[in-house]
Amino acid sequence: MASILPLSAGKSNKPQAGGRERRIMGNPWYGLIPAVSYLLFFYLIPVVYLLSRSFKITQGSGIQFAPGLTLANYIEFFTARTNYLAYARSMVISILVVLFASLIAYAVAYTIVFIVPKRYQQMTLLLIIAPFWTSFVIRAFAWQLLLAEAGPVSAFLKQVGVGSLKILNTHVATVIGLTVFGVMMLTLNLYSVMENINPNLLAAAADLGARRWQTFKEVVFPLSRPGLLIGAALTFIISFGDYVVPSLLGGGVRIVLSQAMVGAMTTSFNIPRASTYAMIMLVTILVVTMPILRLSRVGLNTE
Amino acid sequence: MVEGLKERLGRIPLILTLALTGAVIYLPILFVVIFSFNSGRFQVFPLKGFSLVWYQKMLSDTAFMDALRNSVIVSLGVGVVSTIFGFLGAYSLVKAEFRFKDLLSTLLITPLAVPGVLLAISLRVYFYSLGWSFSLLTVFLGQLITNVPLALMVIRARLLQIPLSLEEAAWDLGAGRLRSLAEVILPMTIPSMIVSMLLTFTFSFDEFIIAYFLTQFELTLPIKIWANLITGYDPTVNAIGTIVFFLSLVIVFFGQRFILGKPYQKG
């Protein structure tokens, strides 16, 4: 659900006097108090607390922890087959989703910006990405309905004589469901960078004798790369951490990391274990997205 | 001439991709809508016939109506509080100067990049260890995590468009910080605050995973839908889905000018 805006972290937009000077109109930093203190108490502290539990083991039941720190949970994670299989599934699913979604979304965004007539552009974009803001659960449910063995697609295939569709409750369905979501996310990010490409640049490239493909390779792609990278990073985060789509479409047997995490929390109520999954999820996301985001920023700066 | 034709032909695969993507995005929802008007109990073809029976069932289902009411209460709260926090935070972020400002503004949007399930579980453990009981209040507190940053970004984008000279002119003509805020900044920011409220309301209304972990007896609509799905097919979900989907769509189209990044004309 993240970016509905290009995710620029926000450099302050004006140079300002050194902080030690007495400012005549005051320095209204205090407007940040509600948001910052809320996020401190209900975001930062809870997340850090949860992550810190991964170095503990429970004592008795619930939220009592044995004293001292331990790596037992991590050792368990890396030795138990079910665990690293769940991790591998999440990883493979996310990579496939990012790949498919990037390819499709690139074609979609390119078509909207450079082929669809100007006055229909915004409307077309809106149609493609509008479901992005509608209920995630309902969309996953709709896919469940569509892909079911007794569902419409299967019925159609039977009619044509291809045979029935047996992908619901497999991760093929998970990849399909998440890819559709990723396409919307990436299209939005790609559109906002492609739309800013000055059409004169394309004309200039053509004027200099560049073919369509060369124009694309030398002008369009480098300029759209930041949007592609940011969109891909966000798509990865959503795919890697999502719980709803793998559960409704992928079934509950071959579980992914988020399902393992929820399971540790709800069925065995083992907070340290859930916390270990959380830590591994977060570290993976950081390791994967940080280089991507750094690359995208470099791309922006050279513009 | 030949060159032009070749170019036109080259576009066909791209246009087809666009059309196909659109179809794939809307196809599942189309079937939800179709089945919601189908009188049959099972979601299979051929359709049995047109009927509003699932809509009637939905309206007479008190558990559903309770969930709807709960969702509206929480979402209204999230929409209003996120927008207020967001406005105050955005104003300070744009107007104040302090050390580590860039770092703080980056930190403020990180909740949008953390998987919801992780946020949900961390808060569940946190509230649990604080000894709080789970209710709509904890859902509300949990959903603010992503919606405050969202509101802040939306409103900040607008504040950055307002020339600094307007507020300075107000000061120059006798207004203090608060007065210029009320007379100049606020009226010019209201459109973006409405958009922020609409978006955060929609996000909260549709949010599942945080609500799922932070409530016990008071269900919100997505949890109710989820519960119905887990326990087996109930075509009422089609009716609920259709209504929720179109409701969200209406809100999005209403706020479209902002979403597409061309929110305001220079005046």
Next chain:
Amino acid sequence: MGSNSIVELQDVTKRYGESVVAVDAINLSVRRGEFLTLLGPSGCGKTTTLRMIAGLETVSSGKILINQEDVTYLPPYSRNTSMMFQDYALFPHMSIEDNIAFGLKMRRVPRDERLKKAREMLEFIQLPHIAGRKPNQLSGGQRQRVALVRSLILQPEVLLLDEPLGALDAELRRQMQVELKRNQQQLGITFIYVTHDQEEALSLSDRIVVMNGGRVEQMDTPKMIYEQPRTTFVASFIGRCNLRKGIAEAKEGRLVVFLDAVLGKFPAACFNGVEAIQPGQRIAIALRPEKIRIGREAENCQTKAVGILKYTGFLGSIVRIVVELAPGDEVVVESQALPEAQVGEKISLGWNCDDAIVLTENSGGDK
């Protein structure tokens, strides 16, 4: 400084961060009722100075006095100054009359009364019919007028104007200059006006402060600024100017200025502005293009030279000529009549040394 001065700046400095000095210890004394212009290239600190007077920018060190009262740390809303912004800063969500009445609203003047005042103001600028419109429905000139009266409604003693005509096209600009000057004289308010347009500064101002690199280069009447610039920067920034470097020497007890091989030596006494010159000092001679004579007129001049005519440009009332004295050494001349010589032919030049100005090289200089 006497009670005659309404705004005074004492060693006012503005630093950004550790290293950037935007305004460097400037001293100014603005007289009551005068039209004072801060003139300089962009980045010279003129706008920062204006904004410090308005209270919109913090002063790093030094003092600002308005009516002999220290206002250095007073907020803008407690100063009896008004600012007119380059982009006019009209509130887009308010009607024109609400914009104009804004200052009165802040003073809690009742609505009827303040709107009456606003309408009077609109009468004053002869735009009574636009009261109900929004700023984006006005033309550039109308916005400028509205911004002016919005600043005037609180009857400030000092009006600060930050390039108020910068956004207008040339024709409208000239019209508005006349109007601004007339309004200023009619109302008797002190204007402090910032511009980078030297023509505008020369035609409007009672006095001009030429700024460069955060310092004041010269503060004088337009006539003095033009005719007796004190630094090479002022000489070259205001109007066109031929600058020639040289050195001052003492010879038989008298000061002599040695320019170069082509132009030779001159007794220093005949130059303007010679009082400050010491022997051994590097100097520059500034010669306005219109002070140089050509052809037959040159024969009566104290100094003569012969060069090659490189270019002739007809500018309507004058003719601009470029003459090459030596390879790479060109002089610009403005004359009333076309020269008799053709481009490429020899032409004689002449000038009198009391038309030239001697400048010391170390006084300012263009950074």
